Amino acid sequence: MQNPHGQRPDPAQIHLSADALAHSEKLTTRLRDQIAQAGGWMSFAQWMQQALYEPGLGYYSAGLAKLATRDTLHCPSSASGDFVTAPELSAAFGYTLAQQVAQVLREQDKPTILEFGAGSGQLAHDVLTALADQELHPHYHILEVSADLRERQQLKLAHWGTQVQWLDQLPDTFIGVVLANEVLDAMPVHLVGWTSDGTVFERGVAWGTDGFVWEDRPAGEVLANELAGKMPPLPGYLTEINLAGRAWINEVSQRLQWGIALLIDYGFPQAEYYHPQRREGTLMCHIQHRSHAQPLILPGLQDITAHVDFSAMASAAFDAGLNVLGYTSQARFLLNAGLLDILPKLDINTQRGIDKLISEAEMGELFKVLAVGRGIDSDLIGFSRGDRRHQL
Template sequence: MTSKTPDSARLNGAASAPRGASRPAEPGASTPATDPAMTALLREALAAAGGWLPFDRYMSLALYAPGVGYYANARRKFGTMPQQGSDFVTAPELSPLFGRALAKQVAQALAVSGTDTVIEFGAGSGALAAQLLETLDASGTPVSKYFIVDLSGSLRERQAERLARFAPRVEWLDRWPDEIHGVLVANELLDAIPVELLRWDGQHWLQRGVTMDEQGALSFDDRPGEARPPTPPEHDVGFVPGTVTEVHPQAEAFVRTLAECLKRGAAFFIDYGFSESEYYHPQRTGGTLMCHHLHRADPDPLTLPGQKDITSHVNFTGIALAGQDAGLRVLGYTSQANFLINCGLVDLMSGADLAQRGMAHRLIAEHEMGELFKVIGFAPGDEFDSLGFSAGDRSHTL
């Protein structure tokens, strides 16, 4: 998996109020799968599945299929310039102060747990890793290893080039370590984990899947299934027929795996999303699914598969419960703005020039990334007073 952060254009297309994002394409609205290799792969997968793929399987292929998936091909993803072929800008690329502030939380967690290892899932361009290592080294915080878990070979190459000066401490892993003794960080990882897509027809929740016609055009097809939102069944009557939403079993399974592996240390996830009551508000009729290509947002995941990002907001209540049920303690949950301010971002901005301050302000501005993005922290065993949640903790809202 890999991390990604919307720029302002992406945020404008994302859901920040109960009504949510624009509705995905309706069943029967055919769109072409333009990449021949991806079309062939999808056709083969559909044939093996009897002509219908559940959306989470389609999303997995579109993002991660070896060689042709969005995060598995050589196409550029991250950057501030759409004319250079990038699709969105990550928070660490937007401002180096993001990583410098986060480093204070990482340093505290390393000291409290008595560990000296950092592990990052989905390291993107390597910008966050560079910022964390630079800041931790400058503060005298010992880091003996910085592990990166990333499925994208092309991104690994970019990361290795950017982080060459930190060799040999930086290492890449193909899978979860059997045990983690250290601090895990993940900036926009959970939103890239495939989701199941559901539609309420007024009486039942139907599972949304994908089909392909003889010409290679993709369309949605809704069928009966077992999945439903994690709200009580009696709440279903409040949903408008035609409502589309997502459920996140794979993201929750990821957190349960984390609980099995994390023996000492802490984990911090930064992503955009909501608590369950906000996520499944009956007025959010269109769900949160959104795609991004050349810094433009659109709600149709069936166009350009493998060539654009597909993302969903995070249900942080589900993430918190998955961690707790598997034995982790929730250190806190708050907005990105609160978290970064608690970690000293304002002081860092005071020492920056005007241009740097302007870019860093986007990290905490309510209409930019400050409120839509949230941070949740976990630790095994005993909790500690985590710096990033020292003010404005919203754990009670989960």
């Protein structure tokens, strides 16, 4: 079956070393063997999990230059990586986010932050810098699954000494602020859709004569009920269900005794996510700053993401006993939290990229901020205007 998501990236624009191709071939062999052992078919969620996180071989588990840093962005001749995140575009992102963090930390005796997937460490550095200016010196914990990114973070954050610590697993209990910037989009998703007779199928991966191919099978009861609960039958429609994201939210919720979790990612509420016009889903891949929708090629060498269903994430948090404290666009959140007051304090280099952070045509509208928490009585400043919780 052909991939309905679009064309392959132009090979002439992507430059891969012999070592990179050999690395991908090792993961290809591993995946092919696992598909054979499973009877010839693997769910896409399992495929995505292996392609991104297989120890030593997955995209986030091996030593690849995944993330463009602020330094490389300001010096295009040395640009590297496959994608860029908001903290790398401008220090204004981290400095402004810190204003919301500070509002909560001031209510703690021992202020603490826990960041998931800290990238290059730039967001942690910027948040800590901005908080230090306010005489706040929190403990900063990082949970990072990528060994090479952890090494980059340790170099970037060496200045902060023991104030920053790395964790190998979630703590049993946590009090403070949880930060998750572009974490949910990289969690494995199930691909599901409607057949011509109105039943739900799950799209998985098989091994064909020329490599990995798509193969559809009837969806199990859980996935069938999930999709049926989100939209009416629409033959030919394909989309994603992020069960892993909901499980992660539930796990965080069970451990958060007091505080907030700020979840920042690109996505939509349910009514927009499962809109009839979005009939090919949101799955996207990133390699060398080029985007395409062919996840079955170059395993281990490209990022694979899906947009976030924020309604599902808010519902998971609510079901686990947390309060949904705010939901809005990234642009509105940053402006509410004081971006315009921070701009005059930045030099010309750190002001670069701000347009992308707040433009409706760039990250400003596509990215959303969801805040959930427990024990918080005050209104959060980041959602003082333009709160969209009614859309969830």
